[in-house]
Amino acid sequence: MAQIYVVGHRNPDTDTVCSAIVFAYLWNKWKETGALSKVMKIEDEAIPAVQGDLNAETKFVLEKFGFKPPQKLTDGAGKKVALVDHSEKSQSLENIDKAEIVAIVDHHKIGDITTPNPILFFNLPAGCTATVLKVLFDKTGIKIPKELAGIMLASILSDTVIFKSATTTELDKKVAEELAKIVGITDLVKFGVEVKGKLSEVHGMSARDIMMRDFKDFVMGGKKVGIGQIELLDLSLIENRKNEIYNELVKKKKAEGYHSVLLMLTDIMKEGTELMVVTDDPKVIEKAFGKKLEGRSIWLAGVMSRKKQVVPPLEKAFS
Ligand code: MG
Ligand code: MG
Numbered sequence: 001m002a003q004i005y006v007v008g009h010r011n012p013d014t015d016t017v018c019s020a021i022v023f024a025y026l027w028n029k030w031k032e033t034g035a036l037s038k039v040m041k042i043e044d045e046a047i048p049a050v051q052g053d054l055n056a057e058t059k060f061v062l063e064k065f066g067f068k069p070p071q072k073l074t075d076g077a078g079k080k081v082a083l084v085d086h087s088e089k090s091q092s093l094e095n096i097d098k099a100e101i102v103a104i105v106d107h108h109k110i111g112d113i114t115t116p117n118p119i120l121f122f123n124l125p126a127g128c129t130a131t132v133l134k135v136l137f138d139k140t141g142i143k144i145p146k147e148l149a150g151i152m153l154a155s156i157l158s159d160t161v162i163f164k165s166a167t168t169t170e171l172d173k174k175v176a177e178e179l180a181k182i183v184g185i186t187d188l189v190k191f192g193v194e195v196k197g198k199l200s201e202v203h204g205m206s207a208r209d210i211m212m213r214d215f216k217d218f219v220m221g222g223k224k225v226g227i228g229q230i231e232l233l234d235l236s237l238i239e240n241r242k243n244e245i246y247n248e249l250v251k252k253k254k255a256e257g258y259h260s261v262l263l264m265l266t267d268i269m270k271e272g273t274e275l276m277v278v279t280d281d282p283k284v285i286e287k288a289f290g291k292k293l294e295g296r297s298i299w300l301a302g303v304m305s306r307k308k309q310v311v312p313p314l315e316k317a318f319s
């Protein structure tokens, strides 16, 4: 019997880590109960894995509900894997082409990963992979234990920025309410602020760590573009670190041959993002957002989501 590693994207966030744990659990329940036996055979046991270090928010969430950090996995060669929270090669394991992918559960645009055989592929345009997983639990009649409901709820509050992100759907809210009932949490916003507050703690973090906390690579119009995001309860928390952070963007761009390196400094309470920009072509960034760069950044009111509000206009401008 082989083992299936369930793994999310690089630079793990709370949804990616918790969804790996949750989907591994669900997969093993399917194996045990035969819930999917009419459509597919499940012989292998699943275990969760992560591609990198956990951030402070994720550590808090796992500890709160009594989970250990999953083991690390960075290379997919020769492994059986199930992917959660991504389907882009650039965000996946090294040698993902040499892995056998058995399932993908996601809530992003479909990426460039392909498989030679049909697999379980379940994607919804919801705000969080945990929301999509809840649908799979319900559809296959598997009960969600309290601790799992806890990390799923935390994932939804994290990914949707306490329902403020444009990615939030009615389904995310409905699922969050249902999970909250299982966990016994009544004040969702209070719990959300507790979860998100962990990532607002930037004391003692280097400027590079702040830039890299949630950093993703993209290819747009053939150009290498990196977009990081840091979500803070209040942007003034890093006001005096901006020079340092900007210098890190400049360094990264030069060292790794990017066309553009962007960092979203997202203010959760003000519901907007200061987009810090280092680029070979300011015009293309300005075109994407219909706004002029003021010094080294652009203020984007109402923008909270990289996936919905930053990547699509950039891809359009680059194409
Ligand atoms: Mg994610
Ligand atoms: Mg997600």
Ligand code: MG
Residues within 6 Å of the ligand: 013, 159
């Ligand atoms: Mg995210």
